Amino acid sequence: MAQHCPLTSLMSLAMLLNAAFCANFSDFFQPLWAPDHIATEGDHINLSLDTVSGNVWFSYNLDDFYLYLFGKASMQIKLVEGDSAGTVTAFYMSSEGPNRDELDFEYLGNVSGEPYLVQTNVYVNGSGNREQRHSLWFDPTLDFHTYSLFWNRRYIVFLVNGIPIRVFANKEENGGIYPKSQAMSIRGSMWNADDWATQGGRVKTNWSHSPFVATFRSFEIDACELSPETDDVEAECAVSRHFWWDKPSVRELNRHQSHQLKWVRRKHMVYDYCKDVARFTELPRECIN
Template identity: 70%
Template sequence: MARWLLHSKPMRLLHCLLILLVWSVSCTDFDDLFQSNWSPDHILIQQDHVNLTLDSVSGCGFESKKKYLFGKASVQIKLVEGDSSGTVTAFYMASEGPNHDELDFEFLGNLSGQPYLVQTNVYANGTGNREQRHTLWFDPTTDFHTYSLFWNRHSIVFLVDNIPIRVFETKGESGVAYPRNQAMGFRGSIWNAGDWATQGGRVKTNWSNAPFVATFRSFDIKACELEPEEDAEAKCGMPRQFWWDKPSLRGLTRHKAHQLKWVRARHLVYDYCKDSVRFTELPRECT
């Protein structure tokens, strides 16, 4: 930013606001910004990464101490290697209460040599059941890859290595709920879901392969921080006040739209909007 611009009071205030909204979290700061929400003894904080461990005793999870509304949250993850059947590693945003909002990345383990499935889901005002499942175009167990959630008042975009794999758009005129006023915390976890995660539960968790370890690093949150007593619309909802409200971010660019089309053609293996067996009447957003 040009130095002369910072001499004006409005620009100084904007500059300070941007600093407050951007958190690039190193693992040495992990305890300052995150807390364990179950089994802290299964979370190992290293200098440049955090290991989450699942064994026959317990899985584990963490959550951010702050909550956010609109913006972008990213993390790099290296998933459980080898036979990970029955395990679920998750990166998600969630609010509190029965009518909560939630945006999910869930990585469903599988037998050695078979592809991981990435399940995404959107909860709005307590209603979910909006699963999509994708394979990936790389092996997510051999190296770190970046998984991101971007959301504003117009759409939610799930990205893998900055490539969109799913878009959920607001359709308020159709009466479809959309996450727009509940602040959500950033969360990560690993847990046992042997009853459904792998081939619908036909392949169970093989505890002889435990412990199962997923590694997280490079946490990055660029979002509007919202305290419980603050008004969501007044703090985070004013149009064009923040970078994520730019007109150019109301939808995907042409390049991003082509990437999404490529992902859907090659890697989408399940879409709730196509499941006429599960839904006798498809959800309204699907039409």
């Protein structure tokens, strides 16, 4: 079991032979840009957005990326309070380059009193446009909530407080595409996206409320850690090594999780690209059962 740290709880499969350990945020994450908009406050990391800049951080030490293929990554986040229209806060995994793979949680701000929407997306070989959007059954600005990405060869699960809100299944046998050959770093960011984020861009960012601040804490990862120099990442994290995410018990959602997913889809899904026949003259292959 991973050890919980005041700020950061880290454990990768490469560390299983050693004890889980605690460390400072700066030991595992570095700003990619705008370090002056990323502040450590006790056991919290505050990301701020104003008219000058947003920000991005990613898993990186003084020498190289921390990269992962398959496993689970979680972060507790408290989102921007009040009028957050136009802003996007994100927790995601991504590889490098134009043909990147990427798994996204994007939190779309709204005017005061209106709910946040959580947008999830999957990029494979640089191709995205696989969005789903959900409302939440709580106010994500009042307290911290846990957002998790689970990923193996069979499916990707997006979870909120341990409840699955989306499953992206591997349907390569039906002609679909699936991210499984590019190791990804862990990232967080905050930026202005008032051209699309709130009511399709109709509501713009009110900069009189800036700086907008979102707070991250309690990062956890249990995944296959790789070096950027690894040539065959799939072989390095092969099923034959019997990682926990390849065990029969997690090859599909259990009955309780399946019921939770159905409840979320029925009560909280507001958009599914697989249902958008106006957008796609031919639905993506992974949308076909």
